[in-house]
Amino acid sequence: MLEVLPGGAVGKVVRQMLACSHVGCSARATLWRFVPERTCRAVLRGFCKGSAPSMIITSLLDTDLYKFTMMQVVLHQFPSAQVEYRFKCRNPGVQLAPFVGEIRDEIRSLCSLQFQDAELAYLRSLRFIKSDFVDFLGLFRLNEKYITITPQPSGEIEIVIRGPWLHTILFEIPVLAIINEVYFRNTQKVPDFPEGRRRLDAKIAALQADGLGDLKIADYGTRRRFSRAWHEEVLRVLVARLGTGDRRPGSPQGPGQFAGTSNVLYAMKLGVTPLGTMAHEYLQACQALGPRLRDSQVFGFEMWAKEYRGDLGIALSDVYGMSAFLRDFDLYFCKLFDGARHDSGDPFAWGERLLEHYRTNRVDPLTKTLIFSDGLTIARTIELYNQFRGRCQLAFGIGTNLTNDLGDPPAHEPLQVVIKMTRCNGQPVAKLSDTPGKGMCDDEKYLAYLRQVFDIPAPQ
Helix, strand or coil, X not given: CHHHCCHHHHHHHHHHHHHCCCCCHHHHHHHHHHCCHXXXXXXXXXXXXXXXXXXXXXXXXXXXXXXXXXXHHHHHHCCCCEEEEEEEECCCCCCCHHHHHHHHHHHHHHCXXXXXXXXXXXXXXXXXXXXXXXXXXXXXXXXHHHEEEEECCCCCEEEEEEEEHHHHCCCHHHHHHHHHHHHXXXXXXXXXXXXXXXXXXXXXXXXXXXXXXXXXXXXXXXXXXXXHHHHHHHHHHHHHHHCCCCCCCCCCCCCCCEEEECEHHHHHHHCXXXXXXXXXXXXXXXXXXXXXXXXXXXXHHHHHHHHHCCCCCEEECCCCCHHHHHHHCCHHHHHXXXXXXXXXXXXXXHHHHHHHHHHHCCCCHXXXXXXXXXXXXXXXXXXXXXXXXXXXXXEEEECHHHHCCCCCCCCCCCCCEEEEEEEECCEECCCCCCCCCXXXXXXXXXXXXXXHHCCCCCCC
């Protein structure tokens, strides 16, 4: 009988059977023969918790813009590239293995999603997104066969994503968001939202201090957010209190200190600017895709310029460290790109070196943008703004400190989780960060070779 019922009716029957005291374990077990596993797991989860289940990720737009900007380059320039990503949690002693079942269920649900017509229309409205890419997304689904999650005896988990780059690139951000939300909903049954709201109020007050009217911040916090609902609440408060600078009728009033968000879904829902260009994986993949390893950074920048023809002109500077970046970022790239993004190392030293580099190449720093995005807090953002204001254009992307700040350790501690590309077309790829511990590579010989090629000393 169950196999001929529509999905909603199946769910109703399952709930009734589960609620009946006469239904024993053996009878419940037979449900799995007739009802799709995903449906049963979701219903059972909701039954056990006493509430209807809800998916953590409900839209494929619930990710960062740079995933789409990179994905378009992959479609047009590297459609056959094969890659591997691996997961790492940098917090010592965190036990994620007990939640593997929930994480798998959520990823299974993620892989059932497709882009909706309104979502595709929104992407099509972005100037730099091409129509053939949107057509491709209209047929796109994430495939569960490309991702494996394995609990380890230590209590940690191993996640490996392996397959075509074009079909795996969208896993990273939603999977990290899933891991965060599953972990926190199991370990913090009563989240301290009042404390989170008090901290958010204090941050907004700090930004609204005298003399900071031109300081603009953006949200970069999707991957390490406390939860989807909290992320949306934070964004709505920032839009309402800081304003977006939009002067159209009905737009939030304010000085316009909220520049936008990296999250495409909330950019669409809230009518703010989606932000993002490239991430480390793009330049890492170019180590395997370019003609020569030493030229891989230059190759990556040139292919980006070929794709976007002047749009999205922010170069990522820390895949090989700042010194190697400046050696490759010559007069041509100084003029071609609108600026650069800092994501590791001392941000003050980075900014001073970049401004001096522009001056040396006879480029006016006032025409260029420096973007800071490495573990920023509001206090650090204000410090950077005060040092560089009036010397260049500035942008600040704040992540975890906005979307996962609900207290202090040990009561609350955000997860430092990452998913990094480790191989492309069968060969190792790596990031040589200016910050110790931010790189990921399982091939020490390749790391040594990479350092030699880019003339980067080994860390002390």
